[in-house]
Amino acid sequence: MDEHAIKELKEMAKIIRRDIVEMIGEAKSGHPGGSLSAADIVTYLYFSEMNIDPLEPKWKERDRFVLSKGHAAPVLYAALAHRGFFPKESLYTLRKIGSNLQGHPDMNKVPGVDMSTGSLGTGISAAVGMALAGKLDKANYRVFALLGDGELQEGQVWEAAMAAAHYKLDNLIAFVDNNGLQIDGNVEDVMSPAPIGAKFEAFGWFVQEIDGHDFNAIAEAMKAAKAQKERPSVIVAHTVKGKGVSFMENQASWHGSAPSAEQVAIAKEELK
Amino acid sequence: MSKQATRDAYGLALVELGKENENVVVLDADLSKSTKTCNFKEAYPERFFNMGIAEQNLLGTAAGLAASGKIPFASSFAVFAVGRAYDQIRNSIAYPKLNVKIAATHAGITVGEDGGSHQMIEDIALMRALPNMTVIVPADGVETRAAILAAAEYKGPVYIRLGRSKVETIFDENYKFRLGKGxxxxxxxxxxxxxxxxxxxxxxxxxxxxxxxxxxxxxxxxxxxxxxxxxxxxxxxxxxxxxxxxxxxxxxxxxxxxxxxxxxxxxxxxxxxxxxxxxxxxxxxxxxxxxxxxxxxxxxxxxxxxxxxxxx
The missing domain is CATH 3.40.50.920 (Rossmann fold)
Structure with missing residues (x-):
């Protein structure tokens, strides 16, 4: 990628991170850690990769994105708002009664959300279904999915992984947001899914491991994934939970708690 | 009176549907010979997906297909389709109101010899309590055919409860099934x-x-x-x-x-x-x-x- 493009993506990721912290602070609940760790991946997808049209969110030929780790809804909402799917002001209605921005993504309420998710493990199966439909229709769209590393503990993920390889879904590209932490602590301590890459490889996927905060690495991996024929791709993205906010980084306690007004102010300063 | 199992009528109705509507796709979890989705598989192999013994992914994949404009019929035994994949039915199908038809066979105790582990007796309760879900229990083969065709016409999640054993055919060919009407x-x-x-x-x-x-x-x-x-x-x-x-x-x-x-x-x-x-x-x-x-x-x-x- 050229430097200018990377600079722009970095700037957008910063804006999205500021929004994440601000909207969760305003909601007084939510999941900042895993939203911030996924911010660069989601920014790349929405601002450099996906073939989508904010004016026609249900456009048949569009690329799809399934946030299988649905609790990271704030990162998706911020990306969609900045991509023009709905006004940015509504971001501050997150989790409030009557808001379209539910705690976890609702495809019937938010333009641009391709699948309702929240129960872990379910999103990747839906992505498999969308990719199968794409194959049936001989459509050119791709389906992207984002999973958490803790989410890999759900058996459904591996049922879906088996099916995606079995049906040779080369139009499916999944990311694992490998930030190493889940609510109860280190993923390795709670229930280790390691080795993640080798597992997906054994299931028949094309596997790449990258730094999930390096736009060049994401772009390169995406290029290789898109070149794959007859097998799905997974990009295991090594990330930092809470990335960009010093006091949140690598802290499991920031998985599902909201920052105070003071903490929001500090975070915004750091993300300038 | 003649006899026909509702699952047999389902298998035949699927083929009929498949001919009429190319958006109809069928998924099964390694029970296609028992659920009778094998009929559809034979007629329209490119629109049939065996998902293996993995019911959670079966229902989740059906949701994804529905989100992309397909009309998926997902089948397994009722005890697995509903019991094993309840969360997927709830969160990936009913909650987003996706157009998935869950046609579950081998419901109730007339499953017979397989015993209590396979005899689903609480599926109506579970499906009925789900917002957005329509629940149909056809009485015979004639009504099954009509209900399957009506379910395909209706836009939204439908649970159709079917049986293993042959049952007397009550209705004749003039029977008109209307969704929501007794x-x-x-x-x-x-x-x-x-x-x-x-x-x-x-x-x-x-x-x-x-x-x-x-x-x-x-x-x-x-x-x-x-x-x-x-x-x-x-x-x-x-x-x-x-x-x-x-x-x-x-x-x-x-x-x-x-x-x-x-x-x-x-x-x-x-x-x-x-x-x-x-x-x-x-x-x-x-x-x-x-x-x-x-x-x-x-x-x-x-x-x-x-x-x-x-x-x-």
Whole structure:
């Protein structure tokens, strides 16, 4: 990628991170850690990769994105708002009664959300279904999915992984947001899914491991994934939970708690 | 009367649907020969997906297909489709109101020899309690075909409960199935037997037995359990003053509960329940099991008399 493009993506990721912290602070609940760790991946997808049209969110030929780790809804909402799917002001209605921005993504309420998710493990199966439909229709769209590393503990993920390889879904590209932490602590301590890459490889996927905060690495991996024929791709993205906010980084306690007004102010300063 | 298992009628209806509508796709979890989706597989192999023994992914994949404009029929045994994949049905299908048809076979105790682990007796309860879900329990092969075609027309999640064993064909080819509408199979004045699924035919036999005792029993087929036909049930309750529900399901949460909810709000009359009395099934031949669990015309007739006896 050229430097200018990377600079722009970095700037957008910063804006999205500021929004994440601000909207969760305003909601007084939510999941900042895993939203911030996924911010660069989601920014790349929405601002450099996906073939989508904010004016026609249900456009048949569009690329799809399934946030299988649905609790990271704030990162998706911020990306969609900045991509023009709905006004940015509504971001501050997150989790409030009557808001379209539910705690976890609702495809019937938010333009641009391709699948309702929240129960872990379910999103990747839906992505498999969308990719199968794409194959049936001989459509050119791709389906992207984002999973958490803790989410890999759900058996459904591996049922879906088996099916995606079995049906040779080369139009499916999944990311694992490998930030190493889940609510109860280190993923390795709670229930280790390691080795993640080798597992997906054994299931028949094309596997790449990258730094999930390096736009060049994401772009390169995406290029290789898109070149794959007859097998799905997974990009295991090594990330930092809470990335960009010093006091949140690598802290499991920031998985599902909201920052105070003071903490929001500090975070915004750091993300300038 | 001829006999046909509702799963057999399902298999045939799918092929018919597949011809009419190329958006219809079928998924199964390694039971296609038993659920009869194998018929569709043979006719339209490119639109059939065996998902292996992985029901959670079966239902989740169906959701993704529906989100992309397909009309997926997902099949397995009721105990697995509903029990194993409840969360996927709830969160990936009902909550987003996706156009998935869950056609579950081998429901109830007439599964027979496979025993209690395979005899689903709480699926109506689970599916009925889900917002956005439509629940259909066809009574015979003719109604199954009609219900499958209607489910494909309707936009939204539908649960269709089908059986393993052959059942008497009650309806003729002129039968008109209307989603959400019950059917008076037999008129009567003393008691209404409200039944679904295989129990409609048993209720008809019970009505004949009651006639011998000069009791006039109406028989109503409530094949759409949700949304339930409130108007018809309250009308029949008013007309006859007593109700007996008949179902091959736990007496908790299924047809009995749905009818009781209507009666208590619209027309409180004495009501008795015939069904599996809150216990698991066991191995045996279907007929033996129906008898052992009280799903018989004799028991319905007895309960009808009890309900009539409680009239004010």
């Amino acid at each position: 059917v008076v199979v037999k008129e009567g004045t003393d008691v209404t037997l409200v039944a679904c699924g295989i129990m409609v035919e048993v209720a008809m036999r019970a009505a004949e037995m009651l006639a011998e005792d000069n009791i006039s029993a109406a028989v109503v087929n409530i094949s759409t359990i949700k949304p339930i036909d409130t108007a018809l049930i309250s009308k029949m309750a008013e007309q006859t003053g007593a109700v007996v529900t008949c179902e091959e399901h736990n007496i908790i949460g299924g047809l009995a509960s749905a009818v009781a909810e209507v009666l208590v709000e619209k027309c409180p009359v004495p009501m008795e329940r015939v069904g599996v009395e809150d216990k698991f099934g066991q191995s045996g031949q279907p007929d033996e099991l129906l008898k052992a669990y009280g799903l018989t015309a004799e028991n319905i007739a007895e309960k009808a008399k009890a309900a009539i006896g409680r009239k004010a």
